[in-house]
Amino acid sequence: MTLRSRAAVAARGLGKMRMRMGRVTIARRTRQSGRGEPAAYRAGHRVCTKKNVPLYRSHPRVHIRPILAFVTGLAVGLLLDAASPWPMWASSAGRRVWTSVAIIVVGIALFVWAIQTLRRAGTGVMLHRSTSAIVESGPYGWSRNPQYVACALLICGGACLANSLWPIVLLPLVLAVVHYGTVRPEESYMIRKFGARYVDYQRRVRRWL
Numbered sequence: 196m197t198l199r200s201r202a203a204v205a206a207r208g209l210g211k212m213r214m215r216m217g218r219v220t221i222a223r224r225t226r227q228s229g230r231g232e233p234a235a236y237r238a239g240h241r242v243c244t245k246k247n248v249p250l251y252r253s254h255p256r257v258h259i260r261p262i263l264a265f266v267t268g269l270a271v272g273l274l275l276d277a278a279s280p281w282p283m284w285a286s287s288a289g290r291r292v293w294t295s296v297a298i299i300v301v302g303i304a305l306f307v308w309a310i311q312t313l314r315r316a317g318t319g320v321m322l323h324r325s326t327s328a329i330v331e332s333g334p335y336g337w338s339r340n341p342q343y344v345a346c347a348l349l350i351c352g353g354a355c356l357a358n359s360l361w362p363i364v365l366l367p368l369v370l371a372v373v374h375y376g377t378v379r380p381e382e383s384y385m386i387r388k389f390g391a392r393y394v395d396y397q398r399r400v401r402r403w404l
Contacts, residue, residue: 257376261342261377264376283355294355298352302346316328331396337401344403351363
């Protein structure tokens, strides 16, 4: 056997050894993965998504980013107002500005409160992160989607500040897009992951208000 042939045989043997070692490592990690899995996963929710990703590592497959929907609705409303003004009221500018600021402050406070509540619970805040718990404290005790309620308040505040009815008129359409493109997929994901616990939460807490 020539030196080149011996080198080729040795390289094949080394490749097979690396494959075996990789399989052993994967098997060990698979056996040990239960230690770090969420309680819901250990309890039996070993459901996988279409891409065979364990559900405790998955995230909601939403069709639209809600922030994008709200920002687009406000922008389109302001563009329509620039083309065809539709004033909201004819009262003094001072009263309108103070009312707008109050609505915007409430919206920002509610949004921050909802995000901080999720962070304190240790669950995913962004839609591309996995949800590890059903949060029922804070604003989630009276609304299942307080962050979207906050965004709706911000649109109302922005419309009031711009003295335009267009964003208010478009708001139901924006909420419908968020409902079918984001909220419904999120709820389906939560039901698959948490089962009867989330269904019970749905019965006790409204979707919006």
